[in-house]
Amino acid sequence: MNSHRGLRGRHTRFVPRLEALEDRCCPSTIEVSGSTMVIIGDSTDNAVTIHDNGSGTIDATITGVGDPVTAMATGISNFVIYTQGGFDTINYSRGTTISTGLSLGPAAYQVTLNVLATGGFGGFVLVTVQPGFAPGVPVNPVDLSWSDDGLVGPATVAPQTPFTLSRTYTVSGQAAGPFTIAYYGSVDDIFGNEDDFLLGTETIKDAGTRAGTHSGTSPAFQISTPGTFFLFARLDSDSVLAEADEANNLVLALQPVVVEDPTGPPPI
Ligand SMILES: [Ca+2]
Ligand SMILES: [Ca+2]
Numbered sequence: 001m002n003s004h005r006g007l008r009g010r011h012t013r014f015v016p017r018l019e020a021l022e023d024r025c026c027p028s029t030i031e032v033s034g035s036t037m038v039i040i041g042d043s044t045d046n047a048v049t050i051h052d053n054g055s056g057t058i059d060a061t062i063t064g065v066g067d068p069v070t071a072m073a074t075g076i077s078n079f080v081i082y083t084q085g086g087f088d089t090i091n092y093s094r095g096t097t098i099s100t101g102l103s104l105g106p107a108a109y110q111v112t113l114n115v116l117a118t119g120g121f122g123g124f125v126l127v128t129v130q131p132g133f134a135p136g137v138p139v140n141p142v143d144l145s146w147s148d149d150g151l152v153g154p155a156t157v158a159p160q161t162p163f164t165l166s167r168t169y170t171v172s173g174q175a176a177g178p179f180t181i182a183y184y185g186s187v188d189d190i191f192g193n194e195d196d197f198l199l200g201t202e203t204i205k206d207a208g209t210r211a212g213t214h215s216g217t218s219p220a221f222q223i224s225t226p227g228t229f230f231l232f233a234r235l236d237s238d239s240v241l242a243e244a245d246e247a248n249n250l251v252l253a254l255q256p257v258v259v260e261d262p263t264g265p266p267p268i
Pocket of ligand 1: 045
């Protein structure tokens, strides 16, 4: 059983803010090989725009970490796009008559566009989408961690009154899949011993799993026993994500909560 003694205060690990903002692993690239254009994104939300002028000239752009990457080429009939995680969009247009748009995320996908031209603007596009990362490109594993003062609850609550905590966590490396945050109360400031009790859980999905920092409010909880309680929260409490650092998922709230006694203060 894990004991985390003395998690008094803020967070379990110092994460430099710049490191927490974005991964800097692999900028987006565009390469041409024969009649194939290979576009590789990064773990953030990329926007890929491909325009075929209908006469064989391709303009392609991808946005991501850093400046957009652009390329121009001719004789391209196949596009292979690796989204590398994040919520990505791909838009293809040919001349003025064909337009294909895809919104993908948060997983990594390989998207193949095959342009089947029959001359002029009469072509059409076949799109296939399958999970997968670009071969040979390092992938940053996902990590969940707490921000500074990542968990803040009330100093006092009235008897039989629900309360919420503000919580701020960071998803780095890649967008994550859905996960759960579990909230606990404890008589002492040690997590993992016998006086801990589960307050409740919160499911994080969709926008809350994107790479970046997410601030929000916990569900409402209630402690029926008067007293002073330390509050903990654990990211990915069901351990469904394989993370770069599994040891930074627990946080102790900035202050304990005092649940007031319904019988009032003791007589002086
Ligand atoms: Ca991406
Ligand atoms: Ca973690």
